[in-house]
Amino acid sequence: MHVIIIGAGEVGVYLAKRLQYEGVDVAMIELDPIKAAKVSNKLDIQVVVGSGSSPVALKEAGIEKADILAAVTQNDEVNLVASLLAKENNVATTVVRVEADELHKKDAANLLQAAGVDILIDPDAETADEILTLIGANGAKEFYQMSASQLIVLGATVTEEAPLAQQALTSIYASADNAFLVGTITRDEKTIIPRGDEKLLPGDHVRVLCQRSDQIRLLQLLGVTAKKARRVMILGGGAVAERLAGRLCSAGIEVTVIEKDSDRADALARRLEKAMVICGDITDTELLLQESVGEADVVIATTGEDASNVLACGFAATEGTHFTVAVIHRLDLLAMVKRFGVDASLSPRKASANAVLRQIRKGNVHSILESDVEIDEFIIGPDSELDRHSLADISLPKNLLIGAVTTRNGISSIANDQTEINAGDTVIVFGTSKAVSRLRPKLGS
């Protein structure tokens, strides 16, 4: 498989890195020679210096043999032209990042079709949607929807009061009728795929696969208390914030937006009828106190500056905000921000990279970025060596777990030793990227 990525921004680079694990040929086009050099030093991919809208650069990147083109620069026009050129060269799938709001509306569909866009991604919108899901997730810090609608993965931290604390996983599963499965445990900033004898300790961050209907019971067992969001404070007034505020307001939630730039704040205030828009600096603690940040049920920091976001969330947490969410742009920071009182953090790059990966793998990918651990969904092929085996009989690679099996009829069950796998089933896998790539050959096609 040959994939061309246009733009060596954070989305592009992250995507390229992930695709390497998949054994995919990646060619990258980047206009800025310095950035291009950096990428080619770091990754084993072809890097072409040039514009994504240039047929010459595309040809150099091997457009005629490409299967997928992912145009993920921050420039909508370049992305659309690249998509157009890709279709002229019979590229099967184009993934195009578009940020302009009006291009996501219905009446732009013809234009996008004319430009040959197969999949449209919008990092800001995806980030906003992810945050919205989190707010509605009853106190979970992460929330992933699996392709089978009843299956979800919740990320949460085990508290001191958790009934499950100090218990081994096998005994937990036994007492809960295998209603859920702990996919990963993060302890001391290290994430592992747990074995059955692992004990849950207070302070562990776990990601648990469960049925949607068990969500509240599970969170109770982990000692997570939920509070319904009535007041939300959004720090920073960018595109993510605007979308969030609009949705939250229409859900009847009281929203305060703080934006530094006076003109931008004015524009927001005009567009957001019900939200309260305040002009000010989010790192100004005096201002945050004045707006009684502690009384907000949720604080979401969405500015472009990671440090400010973390700082503001940390301050809000000490003031008593129940749940804080920070948008973090630098992926390497995601792991450490929890230390500063940030309950949940997510990256716009991660969201859009996942969207591309989902397409390339034709499966559901929810990568967890703080380490190389990921959640995947695979369909078992008819020639798979796993076909018609129960899990107890299969030897899986190290650091890998099969979490749930969904049959072709759409019946999902959380996996245990007796669960049987058949061709056509969809399995949910927790594992390190390396382990997953080792599993892939066994899945058949």
Added chain:
Amino acid sequence: MRKLTLRTIAKSKQRPNLILHVLGLTLVLVGGALLLSALVELTVGDTQDWVPLLAIGATSTIVGYFLQEATYISERIARIEVFAAVTISWVVMSLIGSLPYLLTKTFTRFDNALFESISGLSTTGATVLQANPDNPIIFDASKGILLWRSLSQWIGGMGVIVLIVAILPALGNWGMGLLQAEAPGPTGERLTPRVRHTARKLWVFYLGFTVAVSFAYLAAGMDFYEAATHGLTTVSTGGFSIYTKSMGHFDSALIEWIAISAMFIAGASFSLLYKLIFGKPGPLLRSIEFRVYCLVVLVAVSLTFLTAGAQHQTADGLRNAFFSVTSIVSTTGYGTVDFVNDWTFQAQSVLFFLLPLGGMAGSTSGGVKLVRVLTVGSFARREIMNQLHPGLKRPIRIGKIVVDNSVASQVLGFFILTLAIFGGGALLISLSGEPLLTAFSASATSLGNVGPGFEEIGPSNDFTQINPIGRAFSMVAMLLGRLEIYPIIVALTRLPRPSRRLWRRITTSRIQAS
């Protein structure tokens, strides 16, 4: 060789002058209305009043015709000229309007004639006309004069200048400025890209609405003359009647309901109504101002009905409540019931608070208009919230629509000026020796172009109850109210020391270059 006529002389010396041009056209239109009154008096009337009407009408038309022939409108005009044109036209119009009353000896005193003229043109409808001593149900004036009285309200309702903009050929950019200076309401909402077409549509609607209401009156039992005069003063929300007992004279529930509906409609935005008629009801129904307008009427009707007194809680009482409320809110000022003497003080106070309110922007009603009240309300809310959140950004809104800050501050200024003039006037009138409520209601009813007031100037009385000082103030207030304060104040601020340029434009010549 060209024939030397007055017209060619006028043409040959054509000079650019917006003020005189607009004034000329105004005179032609007023003259036309006077000639029509003369014609009616000549055919159906029984006095010799048609002679002065004809004389004034003809003079006005001819002078106006030559004025506008001698001038043209250049592309280059100062803003002050627009305000001056509107103000001067209205003042001259008021003066000419008073002449028929004087020359037919309807009034012997000039101030009374001028009061009646201004009250008419400004669509206020307060009168100083006395009942006929032989037949106290009608006023002491001829049919021609009474028609002129109604016509003056009709002309003033939509505005002469709006009509001028409508009929003049392509006019450059100043048309909207003129339109905003005279058309009632703070928004110069365009129905079409061209101002002229917008103005034309407004007048066509106005004309059609007048005809429709007149026919409804006719069908409900009025005679032709009654239907026409009342149609003219209903649609313009003027409120002059040819009978001393106003609409109460007819003693007909049907006529009153027609009047109620017509007054209610006349208090709504004409451009939104225009869209409604042409199949687009959305803008009107979605308009927050319209919803508030309906709400105000319904609440006021319920309140007055419930508090007017036990003997009024009948079907007739409900109709009277509807009538009085729509009459005051739309600033028409017709009466059926003498609320000052018949209603309790509570019910009266409801009406009193409606006096300065007015209907919707873009209607013929007077007052501050609901859109301004909503704007000021949103402003006040912002200021309250600002106390808690100093960095708050909150645009002023009417419903979902954001009001520009410049517009909002204009509205606030208007509000402050209105309050100052209202308060100052009330003080002046009470200092001149009138009772407090009389003074306050006289000030409010004049500035709001409503008509009747309270206490001594209730529906059954007239403005002769007020001393000359009060009447003088009322005249000024009526004009201020009709032109929505700014044009007159702006023109006045330049009056003591008119700029040389302006003065030259009004008086001296600048002969066309080509």
